[in-house]
Amino acid sequence: MTFERDRLYVGGEWVPSSSPSSIEVENPTTEEVLGHVPAGTASDVDGAVAAARAAFDGWAGTSMAARGEVLDRLHAALAARAGDIARTVGLELGTPRKVAERVQAGLPLTVLRGYADLAARPVPEETVGNSLVVHEPVGVVGAITPWNYPLHQVVAKVAAALAAGCTVVLKPSELTPLVAYLLFDAADEAGVPAGVLNLVTGTGPVVGAAIAGHPGVDMVSFTGSTATGRAITHAAADRIARVALELGGKSANVILDDADVTRAVKVGVGNAFLNSGQTCTAWTRMLVARSRYDEAVSLAAKTAGSYSVGDPFDDGTRLGPLVSAAQKARVLGFVERASARLVAGGLDAPLPSAGHFVAPTVFADVDPASELAQEEIFGPVLSIIPFDSDDDAVAIANNSRYGLAGGVWGSPDRALAVARRLRTGAVDVNGGAFNPFAPFGGYKQSGIGRELGQYGLAEFQQTKAIQR
Template identity: 35%
Template sequence: MSDHKQKLLTAMAALGLGAQPQSWIDGALVDGTGDAITLVDPYTEEELFSYPDAGAPLAIAACEASQRAQRGWAKGISAAARGQVMQDISRAVLSHVEDLATVEAIVAGKPIRDCRIEVAKVAEMFAYYGGWADKLHGEVIPVPSGHLNYTMREPLGVVFQITPWNAPVFTGGWQIAPAIATGNGVVIKPSELTPLTTVALVKLAEEAGLPRGLVNVLCGLGPTTGQTATQHPAVRKVIFVGSPETGRHVATAAAAALKPAVLELGGKSANIVFGDANLEHACLGAQAAIFSGAGQSCVAGSRLLVHKSVYDELIEMLATGMNNIKLGDPLDEATEIGPMSNARQFTHVNTMIGQAQSDGASVLSRDDRPTQGYFVPPTVLRNLSNSATAAQTEIFGPVVAAIPFEDEAQAIALANDTQFGLAGAVWTADVGRAHRMADAVRAGTFWINSYKAIHVSSPFGGSLNSGFGRSSGMDGLMEYTSAKSVWLDSAPTPRIAFGYVS
């Protein structure tokens, strides 16, 4: 047994997990019933586990358990009490940062220092939304009649959430916290490749006071486990974070069952640098935008648009800087970039680099990658047209297409010449230009002289192939509620009207 696996099993035991991935159903760890799923350590390439797909029976049990528990959670206790439980969950997460981060680093291949930050942010998510629990007020509407008309925000019931392999514990907290703050039950299916931290998170939440069965975790596959949960009559909404290709299937399945969906999908975000920018800051921002997390981020700045006057200078700075980034063991405190999370993604990224070369790009990369693991070194694609496959398709790796532009108008045209609409950024000393770019570039999130600043209090989401609906902030909270309009006739003699009141 490798040192990685031994440390993984030790951390799992400390979190109260079994010796292999299991679903969490109605307050207990449960083995699946379906076909075997294999997990491989992306750094050592060692097989970690072979575990059974949860399957339809567990999906049905999870939905039924959430439905039973949700009634008491929404109506049986006060909103303030719900908020207090969520504050207790936040503290429980903070008390297990190291074990959660260790599991995440080994299974997902992410540097442990990044994992610690993400676990701490999960605690912050529960604290933030716990504060919202008793502050969801309705409105009084001055309708043109003698009625008192007011609105109430009600929970949907049970929601089904599907989260990805690139940030499982982060997206788990990102989705669960607003759902339970508003009184909903949750069935969540993390990626079958990275299920462990989500199970541990929900187990910790129950130990901190969350009602048994309110949140259930399914460790399994989309076409079997996920499809069953989507179709279950208890589920009132489907939330998906992942690729556009899978998102289409999820949205189609939800629509067939007449259920709304929130899709948080991919991006091909433009990171725009003008000639008047502080190039040192812009270079550091560009590195963080695409190389952190090995580029496995939906908001990665995967298209670097640079004014022609500083294009060569900035690319030289970027190439020099990326040679100083440490690639290595995710458990090494010094590691800045770990391996790709899985073999399939490793193959995809290398295929896209080869396609870019075929399309005329010159490739700037490092030769000193580790000899083991699914490593792709930081890579810059020069002389690539914005219409090329590698400039239009989400690569989801540490690969950036560097494209020059002539002026502001061309920068905007290039930035919007994509089927995505998730994020973007501009680097400039011109305040007026900064605001013009923020207004003109199609993006749900846009940064000025910064990149990847994200917080639970701010709405997040995109348009077109980047999905629809919003996560986080008050906007994300509202995705888990429905508005009820209540009319009270206050006239001494009630008047029965047909149609609109007047």
């Protein structure tokens, strides 16, 4: 397996970029260069969009069941690379091995399998009075994906778009682009028709901007920061193109006074620190009933202190590095500026001498209006906030411009009642497991639209009424 990639994938072929420049891909654990990928250009995007446009009519005209057969072959080819996927993400992102195998490799395979199965069982066409209601593909999709779950976020878009009958131009993050090549190796092997799926690597300001503003792109599906999502929306608005956005989060984990506090805190800390805190759905605000507050703070500090930091390929490692020096500096800036009570981690905690590591850090007595409680930090930093009543908890939880995820712990009926009041796209009650086939997306500045399952498929479809 090589980490030196010098080609783009356009029109069913591996082709050189129009530019000789390349992008270094760093190993964030060692700070060494892992490999290179092409620094694509707007001209490369033009070629990829042309290939996707040329392939669209044929792919859209194929039955959904036939598209499902292609996805089935793609799943088999990608599943054969599961070990390489986990290893690659461990190297270019620093995700600990066990999580890389279960989440970074396992989750996208589950999602892809789901879309292959969904395509094999298309929803029957609906009749409303004298109208036949049909669902047709949007067209050419530009998919722009982030670095924190570099294959899952690609598959969540690509598999749904392909099942719907769309063709795709993908730009993966320049920080973690290598695992996307494994998907395209699998697509080539599986015989995905030429032009249906295209890859252009490069930077956001060049390739991402060219995709977002391209007149030949009918829809842009983006996952990343709210600021970039805003810029993409403006670019797409000029031509009234559809956008689907999965953006930032500042999710609250609400622990009521009748909760199993030990379980709620341990699961909550694990959720906040998953992938070194580089998770948009991370429960980075822990809201605790005042009568259980001291107990929760003590347990959260102890739990965070037990997390081993280091080499992601060491089985004892619980927390790997952040993705880059810039991300580390950004996270440490939040820690340095914090005015709350530090109870674990912080700037002086011992860490490996090399690598972009930040210690698992917990602050207590956090002001709900402070930077710590309002800004998406995207690192292993947890804020703990007390509340006095269920109404108080809901008010604090909803005091955010984001609304992506959250958790509630307590007696089942009471916890469900609180969950219903949270202005967020997903809520786990008493540790309910993530469902990769349920709708995923946010309220407010956490995004527009939904991914996963039938809801994700619908994002890539137009609805038509035919009167008879």
